[in-house]
Amino acid sequence: MKVYFLGTGTSQGIPVIGSHHSVCLSDDSKDKRLRVSVWIQDDDFSVIIDCGPDFRQQMLQSKCPQIDAILFTHEHADHTSGLDDIRPFFYKQGNIPVYAHKRVLLNLSNRFDYIFKDADKYPGAPSVITNEIVNGQNFQIKNTTITPVNAMHGNLQVFGFKINNFAYLTDIKTIANSEIDKFKGIDTLVINALREEEHDTHFNLKEALDFIDLVQPKKAYITHISHMLGFHEEVQQTLPNNVFLAYDNLQISI
DSSP, X not given: OEEEEEEOBOTTOBSOTTOOOTTTTOOOGGGOBOBOEEEEEETTEEEEEOOOTTHHHHHHHHTOOOOSEEEOSOOOHHHHTTGGGGHHHHHHHSSXXXXXXHHHHHHHHHHTHHHXXXXXXXXXXXXXXXXXXXTTOOEEETTEEEEEEEEEETTEEEEEEEETTXXXXXXXXXXXXXXXXXXXXXXXXXXXXXXXXXXXXXXXXXXXXXXXXXXXXXXXXEESBOGGGOOHHHHHTTSOTTEEEOOTTOEEEO
């Protein structure tokens, strides 16, 4: 299984519009981050987690040829606002399956009503097949089983996903011990870390490292990174040997 990091930035991306912060002015390509998303692929499996405002650019860069499904962690704009750009995939494949919490599906159907409606559709509008994710219930896409992981983004419920020996969690601040048990024996973990300073709704770097130490994956990758965390190369030098800052267009094999 391969994981392609389509974007590793927070809601504003890096560089932030109009910012003169030194990280935003960096010439290092690893300090330039689109909004957070990953593409997970296997022999007969091609799934995107989250579809944010940079989705079109990410699809062009990654040359993703097909989408079997889009999984949504939650409804915030940096994770969902690129949904209209599924049109080229819809034209080739037909209706695109989307998976999300019931609350998120309702939110999307309100914001993108022209995509979700069954009748009187605008010509050229894409269509989706909705699938509700229920906490505690695994689901399958083709021959791959996906385990939803329930967590909290401040006061907002979010889903992470475990796929085989890989787990992806973003925008989390707290998670129950019963959910952490799902990660036993995991090979690779992706987890969010916004910055060094504490935040009300996101892990900071210390919290992410403590979580990695608790879960004990073989390897861990940090994502959903803001410019306030610092320069990629400098931060990487401070991390444990099995922990890596993810960066846009990074590809790993599980």
